[in-house]
Amino acid sequence: MTQQTLKIATRKSALALWQAEFVKARLEHFHSDLTVELVPMVTKGDIILDSPLSKVGGKGLFVKELEVAMLENRADIAVHSMKDVPVEFPEGLGLEIVCEREDPRDAFVSNTINSLADLPQGAIVGTSSLRRQCQIKALRPDLDIRDLRGNVNTRLAKLDDGQYDAIILAAAGLIRLEMPERIQEFIEPEVMLPANGQGAVGIECRVDDERVKALLAPLEHNETRIRVLAERSMNRSLEGGCQVPIGSYAIIENEQIYLRGLVGATDGSKILHNEIRGALTEGDALGTQLAEALLKDGADVILKQVYEQQ
Numbered sequence: 046m047t048q049q050t051l052k053i054a055t056r057k058s059a060l061a062l063w064q065a066e067f068v069k070a071r072l073e074h075f076h077s078d079l080t081v082e083l084v085p086m087v088t089k090g091d092i093i094l095d096s097p098l099s100k101v102g103g104k105g106l107f108v109k110e111l112e113v114a115m116l117e118n119r120a121d122i123a124v125h126s127m128k129d130v131p132v133e134f135p136e137g138l139g140l141e142i143v144c145e146r147e148d149p150r151d152a153f154v155s156n157t158i159n160s161l162a163d164l165p166q167g168a169i170v171g172t173s174s175l176r177r178q179c180q181i182k183a184l185r186p187d188l189d190i191r192d193l194r195g196n197v198n199t200r201l202a203k204l205d206d207g208q209y210d211a212i213i214l215a216a217a218g219l220i221r222l223e224m225p226e227r228i229q230e231f232i233e234p235e236v237m238l239p240a241n242g243q244g245a246v247g248i249e250c251r252v253d254d255e256r257v258k259a260l261l262a263p264l265e266h267n268e269t270r271i272r273v274l275a276e277r278s279m280n281r282s283l284e285g286g287c288q289v290p291i292g293s294y295a296i297i298e299n300e301q302i303y304l305r306g307l308v309g310a311t312d313g314s315k316i317l318h319n320e321i322r323g324a325l326t327e328g329d330a331l332g333t334q335l336a337e338a339l340l341k342d343g344a345d346v347i348l349k350q351v352y353e354q355q
């Protein structure tokens with residue numbers, strides 16, 4: 046059999062490289078005649094990661110260069126953390142595969158304190174996610190939430206420097222980078238609702254590339270797709286911009302989708318929760334309906350205020 050190749054466009058962060066290597070290994074496992082190459086690249090999002098500009102940048106900044114590479118045939122696929130993938134794709138590209146989800150929960154990380162509940166009055170917690178911030182503030186208005194940017198290793202280094210008493214990260218990133226011992230506590234969705242797609246890896250490719258789509262097919266995980274697409278549908282219907290205090294999390298229970306959503310004021314002074322259940326084939330509609338219910342409860346007013354602050 047002649048050897049064929051496939052190129053993966055990837056960012057250079059440790060987590061992005063891990064995810065690309067993971068997909069490469071899976072593809073080579075399923076196709077013995079395939080050689081997979083990584084094409085590492087720097088995105089605008091990486092360049093401005095530590096500047097205040099990343100506040101206005103938006104999620105798309107981390108994927109644009111990868112998408113251009115695919116459209117110009119310099120790469121065949123891009124591997125993404127689903128939570129960083131914008132809800133819409135450029136013409137000619139699409140989300141082809143959703144891989145099996147890693148732990149979707151947020152993780153409490155600290156060198157001195159065991160859990161969120163054990164944090165002393167006024168403790169300093171690092172996170173730049175408005176979703177995490179609003180939920181922590183609602184629970185513990187006394188805590189001092191401070192900005193924390195950079196990739197996973199940079200954030201851990203800032204914690205180790207003593208700049209924070211604790212930080213919140215996605216458990217999936219720490220597990221993938223083989224640092225599960227860093228996780229002091231897994232924060233349950235009942236306490237902190239994850240971001241849409243958190244813990245899942247997705248693969249984007251050219252929509253008309255049948256060769257690549259056939260190669261990718263064995264990596265699909267249907268249950269994860271159903272969950273993540275319902276979550277993304279809710280975000281899309283809320284027109285959640287780049288930086289939003291929105292959580293959405295779906296599980297499959299009794300052969301139905303159980304989708305929970307929340308929208309909160311950044312300072313935690315107001316949080317709207319809602320949830321919906323329905324058929325496995327109805328994820329898109331369920332996401333839309335849940336978003337509409339949240340908007341009716343006042344999510345539009347909250348989100349408008351958040352955007353005005355930005």
Ligand SMILES: NCc1[nH]cc(CCC(=O)O)c1CC(=O)O
Pocket residue numbers: 126127128129197213214215216217218242243244245246
């Ligand atoms: N926004 C950055 C980002 N994108 C994906 C992950 C973690 C892995 C995942 O959710 O799949 C992280 C880091 C974090 O939130 O701690």
